[in-house]
Amino acid sequence: MIACRQSGCTGAYAADGYCDECGHKAGLDGAAAPASHTRVAARGGLGANLVVVPPVPLRDPLTAVMADPRVPEHDRFCGHCGEPVGRGHDGRPGRTEGFCAKDGTPFSFVPRLSPGEVVDARYEILGALAHGGVGWVYLARDRNVSDSAAERWVVLKGLIDTGDRGALASAITERRFLVEVDHPNIVKIHDFVQHPDPKTGQPVGYIVMEYVGGRSLRELAVASSGPDGGRIPLPLPQVLAYGLEVLPALGYLHARGLLFCDFKPDNVIQAEEQLKLIDLGAVRRVGDNDSVLYGTPGYEAPEIRAAGPSVASDLYTVGRTLARLSIDFPGFATRYAGRLPDREDVELFAREESYHRFLRRATHPDVRQRFQSAGEMADQLLGVLREVLAAADGKPRASGSTRFTPERTVFGNVDSELLGPRVAAALPVPLVDPADPAAGFLAALSASGIDALRSAPVQSLEVRLQIVRALVDAGDPEAAGAELWSLPDDGTDWRLNWYAGLIALAGGRPDQARAQFDAVYDTLPGEPAAQLALAAACELVGDAAGATRRYERVWRVDHAYVSAAFGFSRMRLSAGDRAGAVAVLDEVPETSSQQVPAQIAAVRGRLDHRPGTLTDVDLIEASSRLERLRLDTRRQATLAVEMFQTALRWLGRTGPGNAAVAPPGAMLGHGLTERELRFGLERNYRVLASLEEDQRLRCAMVDQANDVRPWTIV
Template sequence: MTACLEPGCDGTIDADGYCDTCGTAAAPAAARQGAAGAGGGHAASSRTATATSSRTGTARTSSTSASSRNSNSVSSRTRGSRGGSTGRSRRGNLGAGLIEVPPVPAKNPLTEIMANPQVPEAKRYCSNCGAPVGRGRDGNPGRTEGFCRKCRTAFSFEPKLRAGEHVGQYEVLGCIAHGGLGWIYLAKDNNVSGRWVVLKGLLDSGDADAMAAAAAERRFLAEVNHPSIVQILNFVQHPDPTTGAPVGYIVMEYVGGSSLKQVRADFRDSGGQAGPLPVGQAIAYAIEILPAFGYLHSLGLVYNDFKPDNIIQSEEQLKLIDMGGVIQMDDEDSAIYGTKGYQAPEIAQDGPSVESDLYTVGRTLAVLTSLDSRAYQTTYLDSLPSPSEVPLFARHESFYKLLQRATDKDPAMRFGSAEQMAQQLTAVLREVLSLEEDKPHPGASVMFGPEVRVPSTSAERPELREVVRALPVPLVDRDDPGAQFLAGLGAVDLVEQRFALEKSPLLAASQEIQLRLVLVATSEGDFSTAVRKLDEFENANGGDWRTFWYRGLIQLASGVITQAARMFTAVYDALPGEPAPKLALGACAELLGDFETASRYYGMVWRTDTGYVSAAFGLARALLNTGRRDAAVRAFGAVPQTSTHHTAANEAALRALLVDRDRDLSGADLSDIDARYSWLAARLDPEHANWLALEVLTAAGTRLGVQTPTDLVPGQKLIDRHVDDRSLRLGMEQAYRSLARLATDRAKRIELVDQANAVRPRTLI
């Protein structure tokens, strides 16, 4: 016999897997070896009735992967997660260390007891056909017990247990809520230190599906052991007060707090107005609870009925409650419980899946952050509001794209795992907070390598080839057979890798080596070979985000920029938190002359992570081309001192200050330019510094030729020259003569001396 591990209990585990004294379930090996978890906490048992969805077919259709040759949408089927935690997360980590989520105080369970427990008439439906039952007529209240007028199935909305009644070792204290599978009762465990527990019964004890669901809970839910999922302690039976038939009750831990439905209802903005939750807070909730979904999925289970009612916050912890809808993925017979507006559209035909579970997470995020939940059960039953209807979606494009992917009507287009969705949500949260708080929230990508070069460190538009070379490269899958081989080629120039790659004995087995050959051919300008190899890869392995990315690179390198942008948009749709596709789209827009779009994408990346210096240069160039010089100068100047491109960025900022300044260059501007030049001159080689001095003095001279700035300070100087025509000309002459002395070519030296003589001010001698 196995001793019970419950503190204060000296019982043993019986043959059914429960303690013969306190009734606590044993902790099975399967649960102890579960997948990644999230920090959990206590939760209130605030429930609302759920609408049931009956499965109308058992066929499980298989979806095919999208092809980058004929589609703009990336399938999730062959896209795996990279990295990520495999252990349980720490408790009290709500917000992923990025945002502080307001805590919800735990509640005294006795205050939760309902004085007059009733199911509202508007929430009374037949458990068999879904028709309204128990509704009032002609001013008379509806019946709480009776038979459905449509299918004659018996219904009962009366509590089966009363305060003071004993169900085995549990003393009932009263009803605290009602849910899709029954009443929720608060009770006290007389065998284990009077601990609070919750008993969940059935709305209708004659409902065969509900009884089967309860039996299913006893069969496998006691094995679920995760800090973010309510713990099933026991399963007991008690006679129905009317029929005497045994009724099953699930015994669960009691946890006190508030459901996210209530948190949203109670939220008030800084002006005291009610409204949706802040998007960062809602994302933090989803990130925290997704590991619980991943854990269930690793056990072959699906939750089915996720919604704001079924996730509870207590202090800084979250917990998933109401396990009545959980079934095994391969269960083709059990009824599927879900809620209208949250449940995936394919459920009735194809049954539940990982993708249908993640659909409910996406819908919950949409409800928490935008419209009233009723709109998601009517107007937007199978769709999302547009950004024009919800300004938040327009403000945070990446968040909207994440919702679109999570709730796509095609399951194959959704996220393929909870870990994958959590990874992208975390990246989106960084982007959201960077905009809301006006400060960067950088984080390493789990899909792409870091930025290794910048295509242009000036105010000039970059060359196409340099853009392709500078874009981040997808990370190598560590589980790929060729991963170690590719790591050994890290220091070898990309073009020089071809021979080693083609001769590798791992070529046929390694997807990563095959994709590296595509990249090599693209870098060489051998686009026909690159396309052929990518087609062969896609035919053998199906399409995923990498095929779209590499096809976009090929098209960009070959100058088909509009088509390349379509491919990069597909990657952005699939990986909305990643900076790489935004960089690519910003580059495409800039090359096409669409500087407003370029500034938007470059800005999204730079605002979030200042490690992407190419985004700062791209943003500044785009701003400069749309007439926003001051903003462009600030963007150039924001490149951090730790960057190797810091000096180049300051030079670009100075040059931006000189563009088209013949009419608006002020004395204050000249002072700023002088300070910037002095800083740069100390860091540039003499030849470079003299050429830059010529640009500065020429711009100032041009301005003086039109009009002298009215705010010049007496004695003001520019590069050690007074700000007047004669002094500036002498400065230009000196710069040309200095350049002539540095020139090694005799013809060039003569040319520079001639230019010095040409700018020299006229004298009488």
Template sequence: MSEERRTCQRPDCAGAYEDMGGGELYCDTCGLAPVVPPKAGPAPEPVGSVGSAPTGINGATTGSSSQSARSRRSVSGRLSRSLPGRSGGRSVSVRGSGSASGSSGRGRLGAGLVVVPQVPRPDPRAMVLDNPQVPERKRYCSRSDCGAPVGRARGERPGRTEGFCTKCGHPYSFVPKLRAGDIVHGQYEVAGCLAHGGLGWIYLAVDRAVSDRWVVLKGLLDTGDQDAMAAAISERRFLAEIEHAGIVRIYNFVEHLDQRTGSLDGYIVMEYVGGKSLKEIANGRRTPDGRRDPLPVEQACAYGIEALEALGHLHSRNLLYCDFKVDNAIQTEDQLKLIDMGAVRRMDDDESAIYGTVGYQAPEVADVGPSAASDLYTVGRTLAVLTFDFQGYTTVHSDSLPDPDTIEVFRRYESFYRFLVRATDPDPARRFASAQEMADQLTGVLREVVSLSTGQARPALSTLFGPEVRVTDTELFPALDGDVSRLGARALPGPARPPALPPALVRPVDTPAAALALPVPLVDPNDPDAGFLAGLSTSAPGELIAALEAAPGRGVETRLRRVRARLENGDREAALATLARLDEERPDDWRVVWYRGVAALVTGDFESAALAFDAIYDAFPGEAAPKLALGLCAEVLGQLDNAAEYYRLVWTTDPSFVSAAFGLARVRLASGDRAGAVRTLESVPESSIHYTAARVAAVRARLRHRTAAAGDVPFLDDLTAAAGQVEALDAYGLDPARRERLSAEVLGCALDWILSRGQDTARPVDGGRVLLGSGLDERGLRFGLERAYRTLARLAPGGEERINLVERANRYRPRTWV
């Protein structure tokens, strides 16, 4: 180190400059460089970890993050990424689907869907720091347009805890201004320091005037101007009006004279919230090798829902939180609270300093300032930080998400990934329209995640879609018009009959009918024709079209209803013409995009339909309807794996969508997973009106188009199970004709199995097992088939059909002496 010394230029400083090497001079007393001209405008923020950035109240980073030119709007679903038109698919911008404010009385975390481990409320005295110090790596200039490192070590000399920024000359101090026993405002007795924030130390105190309750004192921005401080206190008093269970309560704003410096310091007096911050909870989870173990998605979603409810309350009062992150939310027992209200500002405030944190703050804040959309962005980023090892979230990914193929939680939960993509879209207009809408979609994602992880469905009514209109394609298999047994039927005398072709394994889906059976978007209550549409009682398409033509107004909802009615009436050209006009006027209205997908399915343009429904999935990742539609698109496009996954997501979450069960069974059968198809069909609950149809399909799925090989024990088990289900269906009103046809199919398959074994067919199998009242041997099964066909003949409406059924009965009848 050079021995050159010069007197400090600062008038009130008796120190001298030291050459620290390279010609850099710093005062050995105040730490100020000789000449530091102040910069005009905000300086760029340091890039790095949150801990190394200039911070605001309670760790809030000052300034705003740099904006990346990269667009994160690159969601590629497992279906749409394989389509040639994916890059040209249009996204959806939406209106809010509900109020921005939320209720304040939720009893516990997780919306009743998941149990979040409670965090016990600690003894406040135990939280006081014994030796309050700020690590050198976290010492930064508090001036909003500077943020330079201060108080750092030089060689072997430790960094100064007080001094002046060598870059801008602004004073800094990391020494607590208040000590245990100090009385602030004649009311608050200081117990000690709790933590250090961007504006100074945070203190625990006892309110001697109100039942000795515990409170927290946080410093206000130290301007050095008493009049400005008084004005700041007056301006911030609106925070005391905020009352919400998820937001820390502000009690008072006070001033205190610092006896050591003579400065008049301002403090926010706020509720003491004992517990752990989300940052502490996340950092406390470690794998056996010491690495951080991300939170379960369910737990993170539970936190997000509560945070959005609190933010929605602020937004409803024209306030912005500005700096939500893992540091600024505390779980105490079974409740989450937002803390650190120092960054809160009015939506129309264009004067106050903006506080945010690199890696959390929305990219547009640097240019246009904060907004409700930028608040929602911070929630999305926080959920990302909590749920996976988000390397580089303050640097290379400061305003982007990693490739979903590299993140295991994104591969497992596509809906969660799509939720984060929309929440953190670079374009604020493409994010969720309100905290309420975002919370609704996050709750839907949570329902899906919980259903997948527990196997227990978590259905709920949608705020955007009605239920599925109808369930189509419940008859999975073509009818068997000929003999039910390939080996056991003997031809009657007469002309030779041509051999029967093997029937198709699964009946193809009726795509237009299935498209029109998809859920219908709910009518926007703000539409001028909402009342008129609610009063429509006719359901016949022709009558409905006439009624819609006579509608008093020409609102969007009426025109959309007309599109649907014309599609149902088969007037596709008129429907497409109306939809084309709507598309020109409102190309990004999600309802128009939805009907564009429905019309494309009806007209056979399956790829365009998939792109439209994929855009709806991007916009509403918590909804079942777009996934159900994408499952149908994937099925008709021949992408069976993708179809099975989308159908599975819907059916696992909400069993009221029975068409998802039949769709999943179809694609599993088509891909050779007979057992999976049977499990799906048998999972349709008894409460469903389609229970009988599902059980009938399950019986046929076990047996239809199956080769009965000798010694096939699983086939015998399937025969027994199928017979038991046929008998059980008697209690559910299965009509006699269908019952006997199903019995004939079971007995015919059993006869084939007996004859294919190549053993004594007159000897009962498996200790005399009985199927549908018939012994499991050739003679018993033939008598059973004869009985079934004769019953069907008595039930047949026409003579020719009756004759054919009697002939089949005779064909199966065993030879007897009488």
């Protein structure tokens, strides 16, 4: 830190550029301000460079002061027992000061600081900004800043009820450790001061923190309106962007052994393009079982009163907040206080399955099934955001997975029939956990043979899982299953479900595979690999709707999963959408090794049709595609045979026969008459015969050519 240059001051310039002792601003007398540590609001990363979130202009502090500061009666509760206090009766307003009728604890809901009052001979009170569950919030001017400088606004947070010993203890706890918290998305605590209570003369503690001039997420949600002026939820991408912004801040607290405890829209402010957690009144250390526990109905986790707060309960409040901001939620704190509405009752949930699954995991009643870290939660939330955006505008939002390898091969293309064992061999596999004791050994292993794995220096969980994978790849699902079932399972490791799904596919049990992959999708809602596996299992069991929906989402978000393109195309084709099926295959990039197989599938897609729907335009378009592909002679002739056979069947249904006047256009150089098409079919049979080494097959090809040849006059 840089020493203060103000004469006689022994302080130093803090992270915000002001002296921590006298309040002098660095740079006013020519001193260079510590630019690398300034905390001024700048263009932030809100939206992860994927979403443009409307900025919120900085608010003039003086306009934020409450004209008539008071606590609404419905928010008045005893700070000791939680019973309602200060409520009106028979048309008479409730008391703002008094004693709890249940336990006699005094209460006061009147601000103790008045405009013009000076706290600690330094902070001039301008008025109350708001009230919360822990204390009043006041705007103040730091009078120690030079008159020639810009105003330095700060916020003082005191206690709603100065007679509440629990609240006082909470404030004292804040004084110990919150001044050390320094994160760009968390309000900065400058100081902790005391000031005599005007009624009792007893000293009262106040936290001094930076002023954040923006609007809370609650205010933004309330102000969100549709074309008719009615209130509507915030756009989902914006809500997800908010979640991605606050999770690192919570992760910062968790890494330092702190829990936020009372996360909700009221406690987050957007200022320009940055979010800040603004109320640290409920923050406590992990393992602190003595401090007063604060929470908000509808947001707090169900186990918190009995088991206390945890990282998982903090993340639960994030899930509830995202739900609150993104959907209409009548009964949020009552009927739905401990659960989400059913998926079929919420249009957004029905449309955005991954988001619904994300919220279900975040707010799962079993703590073990929730996200276990802010980083893990943010990783899945980012995947959900990418999917939501890609589905909205059709532009892929690919990103490397931190959980899975790429798909090992492509399944379901023109050269691969959709069979369970083939799908199991093609799907991605989980990446090795770097924290596993054998991670180094596995990284150095040149081949993942079963014998090499069994000779590993430590038979860790990752080594055992690699043995399972090797057995599946070797075509022995029974042995793989025996190995997997011998592993310890506490119901929280998604990798066991994944390998159980692969074993089920390899063993020809797609219904069991679907159940296992569905569980993985629940745990990893932001992973395209989980949806891809579930889509394949759905297709194998005949669930066309489930397969179509998931193939499409995977393909939309990441064009590296080409198996999803083939799957999505098959589903469209089976539904009779020939044009849609071909359009998907046309999206396979030219740089992909599967571009030619995709175009071959597109050729067949133009010819695959329900009776009476094929036209001469389809035949000519398929012909043009085939000619552009420049395939090897055998593949070209094989596809040509398919095309001529299809054209002859079409001609037999449409009835032109041997008419001298053919329909306009040509297919592979032949007119669309029976005579011309038979000549084309004959020629390609003979090409295939010339390439066949087996004498018996070559003769069969020649016989077929002779059979289809039209009568000619020699």
